Amino acid sequence: MSEQNAPVAISFQQVFTSFSIKKERSTVLKNITATVPKGDIVALIGPSGSGKSTLLSLCNLLHTADSGEVLVEGVNVLNWNVTELRRKVGLVFQSPTMFPGTVRENLALARRLQGSTLNDPESLLINVGLSPDLLDHDASDLSGGQKQRIALARVLSTEPHALLLDEVTSALDPSAARNVEEWILQIHAKERTTMLWVTHHLEQAQRVSQWTWLMVDGHLIEATETKRFFSSPQSEHGQLFLQGELSGYLT
């Protein structure tokens, strides 16, 4: 990809990944080589089924590549202590999973798994734009947008160096989506957390990211500066995708 000399947070080197579905092996990632610069936001776009979520899941080792290497902070993910890696590289899912109990208990979850306690749940909530009054509410009573922000805050409680965001706003109504997006950007402004952000919302990609990666059918077609991608995509696929003529959803 581009000519940056900035330090690299996550890097993929000739990565292939496949799944077996009904005894048939299908390759979902085909020779991915790219780097996520430290402190930047990369938007990952492409038609559904192009392998975006799989690429994310390689970074925190929820899946393993068949071949090639995935490096986080210069170290192959296979050589990381798995739980340590997952705390350093937080993942926020499309639909937030709340566990039975209060907001406070949900926020403290990641720390409890580590065997420690969460000292300042109030500031975590404020950090994602929620009132500390919510702490003792039942987590299942919250709205979708609130749950997603709790899920985000829960991941942030482990003080991750990088965040993987898997269509985190696509299950939300437009105003909640915008709200979650803004709070993520605020966190980025404050912490300079590296982010790999899967979205099918092209305007969102344009708003939030410095870099845009276009994936089609397991291939990384284009990886370039967001401004450049949206003004003059270099690949034919990129042009088609922006025109909404590539299979998959577009705004």
Add this chain to the structure above:
Amino acid sequence: MSLLTLSFTLAFVAIAIILSTWLKIGVERDIIIATVRSTIQLLIVGYILKIVFGLNNPLFIVLMIILMIAVATQNASKRGNGIVGVTWRILIAITIAEVIAQSLLVGLHIIPAKAQYLIPISGMIIGNAMIVSGLLLNRLQSEAASHRQEIITLLALGGTPKQSMMPFVKQAIRASLIPTIDSTKTMGLVQLPGMMTGQIIAGADPIIAVRFQLVVLFSFMASAMIASITLGFLTYPSLFNQYQQLILPVSSK
């Protein structure tokens, strides 16, 4: 009961076959196979038991129990298709349950250490542990499949497989024990247990028969629990690979 009298009971089989043929239910063949198999199997077991009881040699008692455990393990492992090394895990679970139960029963002099007590009670304990093991394996896989997102969320937050899976292991253990506990609760009200019925028919004092039945029931509950917990804790790690990723057996997808 003479063999002639026994053969009259074939009338029941005839009724079943006639009904099945008449209503075109199509189970005649299975009824005949079941009749022949159960007759042969039970007659053989009867003779083997007679020999073993007569010898009253500890070696034969142990061999008999090992055979029962092996058959039970083989049977229960069908429920765990796709789980790596499920057979030896079941073998360990059932063996531990049987050994602990019998040690208590014999050690506390609840039953005499004689073949005629050890073998039937072992058979019942092992049989029940087998059913509980099958239920546990079934439930463990379905819990993992239906709570996949929760498990993955916990893993992604830096939880270990144990932390991520433990609520569902416990749920599976609980579910596997419900039939045993429920049948114990209604015992005597809904049905008279087979062992007690057998003793009463054979002429034993119902009070004595009840006492033995209680021995069996209580050892059932404990041994079912031991088998289920052992198997649950031995099995859940095999749902994860070396990178702490959840891998569900194909059969549960």
